[in-house]
Amino acid sequence: MTAVPLRPDLALKLGGRAIYGIDFELPGMLYGALVPAPIAHGRLTSVDLSAARERPGVVAISADDVSGLTGGHTGDAERPLFARETVVYRHQPVAAVAAPTLAEARAAAASVRVVVEPLPVVSDLEAAFPEWPGSDAAASPRVAAHVHARRGDVDRAFRDAEKVVSETYRTGSVHQVALEPHASVAEVTGDRYTVHTTTQSPFGVREDVASLLGLPEESIVVDGTWVGGGFGGKGASFLEAYALLLARASGRPVRLALSYREEFLLGRTTLPAVVRFETGVTGGRIVARRVRLLLDVGTSLPGRDFATGYSIGFLLGPYTAPAFEVEGYAVRTNKPAFGPHRAPFAPQCAFMVESHLEHVAREVGRDPVAFRRDHLWREGMATPFGQTVGPFGLPSALDSAAELAARWRRDRPEGHGVGIGVGFWSTGTGAGGEARLRLSPETLTILQGEREIGSGSVLVGLAAVAERRSGLPRGRIRVEYADTAHAPYDAGVFGSRTVGALGRAVDDALVRLLATLAERGGATAPLSLAEEGGEIVVRGASGTTPVRALLTAEELAGGGLAAEGKHYGRSGSIDESLVLDGTFYPYTDFTGAAHVAEVDVDRETGSVRLVRYAAFQDVGTVIDGPAARAQVEGAVAMGLGAALTEEAIWSEDGRLLNAGLVDYRIPTITEVPPLDVTFVEGFLGAGPFGAKGLGEPPIIPVPAAVASAVRDATGAHVTELPLTPERVARALKPNEP
């Protein structure tokens, strides 16, 4: 057995020395609590803080105390921090309090008298649009964004098609369920605003908070704590501005943290969608496609265009479309703002488009895998939006998946089904990053501004990039974190970008550092670093030199030789002439995955049990084997939740009915089947050594693969996620044994 190096954060975490946001404390701190709106929609006529303020040691603030504070780039930051005049979702913050203990803070929050005159609640897409929106709907106040694009004479292509298959799909909302809830501890000293917070993006939080509080970015320091899981839910600012305002008002540090129930009530889930597909086929090939999307964006403001324009591309899937039309509406409802969730909405999109194309294939008498293969993008082809497809391992992954599925299908016991799901994602966003290196005779230190969020992308990924570039063993490489006042800029640990973008910055700095060493040592050929006699040495064509000998006295005294690197990525472009309304987005790295699932379905109860599972993942280059495998395993487990059990349920009056882990069901280890992971390498991306992002892609095909297997086992064609036993049972014909 090969020894897997222990992760550098393991001892800290197991020893309780990694302090997460939810555990962070400052001496003399107060505890904060948010005062929630009692109903989902209404006129806010009064927020009376007097009873709270009469309590000893309590400070209370509402919209009157922070007037005019709007702006920001993420979340629902265009909205006032505290509701003013109207409330638009249940639990929307209307005030905040801080008190010496958490119990006192909660009691003070409960003593705030909030008067809201009810207005009609629009809780879901059906309530917003009982009929599918007509041509004038884009102007409706219910529509927050509208996107529309077309290529060719689509109506005519449908008229001429031999067969047209139309279907409607529905998906619900899923929550990130990070183990650690959101938590921020703020302190204000003079004009310096410091917030210790559990976040995937310290610099993003700094930018948001500056905008929300009307302060210059230089006056704000964001110190990322250890993060107990992000999954997209900690990608934007959330509690930081509230905590800072309470700290400023009280003159004391303030800790604001969500209970797990609040985590559900206020958390930014992905939101439900209804999708209509029409596909025209002639001679077994697709000739026309139409996709129409209603996306429930709750009360989101920023991000709504992106959500609609970006996700609708994933509803076409990685498949060709000679003539196509896509139209999407972002629909306002009285729900909280939506938020990203590991490859936001992409697993749902893949479920819908994969299930639909499989259905089309069956309707026209074609093998579903061969049908997909015939229409799959390949490197050098143009996407429906006219972007040239880059190196793309999906066709190869699908071939391997199809071969395995055929083998499993031959072996399977009676009642089992085998299915394939395909997923596509654009990894390595354009968002940039920078890193600083310092090489001493003993250690290569990578200084950067991201906290490890659990995936290993920072502590393992960045060190692995440096090891691969320099040859220096991992034990001599230290990844160091610093707050926004001391670290170079980086966009955040999201979008499968950490190794790809920040890793490129590390690589860039290391190449510069090696060049400096080469210059000093008089070498012309590339150098590498190694460990020898307890020290770092430089190896070149002309021999081995200790690093010590190449550093100046000043560098030796000052911690080593420094180098800086950066990477700001680029993405391609699309054919803008196809766009009729709104914004559509080009992709960066084309990253694919093909999964195979075997299920055992109870035909009477509708229960689905996973028997075995295999993932074929396009990754460009594997930078660290164990960490890469762990990402795929975790993503598949998480995807099984979206496939089978996870669903936020909202009442007609805008209440989240299952705000807790009893009725919001994430998978437990007993539901995760034996899992094989195979990496498809060689289709290189823009990351270091051709690596592609890996945090998100492996979750995408899961619901599609499971649905395909359920259909293979039973014939049940389920058009709604998750595939709960009740939904599967309903899709089964009752008289079938």
Place this chain on the structure above:
Amino acid sequence: MPEFELVTPATPDEAIATLRASAPGDVAVLAGGTDLAGDLDQGRVAPRRVLSLRRLPWRTLDWNGESLTIGSTLPLRTLELDADLARRLPGLYAAVRAVGSVTVRHRATIGGNLGRAAPASDLVPMLLALDAEVELLGPDGLRTITVDRLVRASRETALGPAELIRAVRIPEARPSAYLWQRVRPFHDISHMAVAVAFSPSRRSWRVAVAGFPPRPLLVPEAESALAGTRPDLVSVERAAEAVGRHAPIVADRRASEEYRRRLVRPLLRRAVAAAGGGGA
């Protein structure tokens, strides 16, 4: 979680005295706490005092021939691991294993499960089918009532204000089975469940259904359809029809009425078969 005074009496008498001295609603009884802790945390209850039973000598398990007496504060995990339970009372073994997870069962108790009277309890339907009796200790001493009389409705029992559940007694070993349906197979709440047991002494079946409000219940009409030790498929079918006709199956946010009704037949057929009664 609101603040409260935790009281941990060392004797049953002390515990009863504490209950008598408290106004109703002022005190909550804590056994394993796996259900109560959630209510406290969410503020659904805010008692001034919480009376913990952990020091009382009720963590007991006694086989008396074929009869089993389970102390009310015995952790379910201990009950589950008893060497004879799975063989003599396979239905109870299955029902215990249906509760929460192993971690939860290390704390959860049979007394807590009965006293809290959750509508989706996995233990109550099986205890109904086993004709279990409950020993209640109060200011006036001990009394014994059936589970059917103890559990009245959702979160409502026949316990007096100063009464505690001391033990649960199951009169005889019975071929039995407990089958449930859920969204997630483990660590979830059953949205439909069937408990069956065959009484060798009375030579008749007991059938209970559960998973929907207000409470698990026996369906005597189904019991009479299942004549004999090995009912055939036709009588199982008739029993399922009787359940459909007589059990007040309703929808809630966990499952529709239609789906629950659809589950009766397969769950009952499999339960009877698992209990040794033939069928499919």
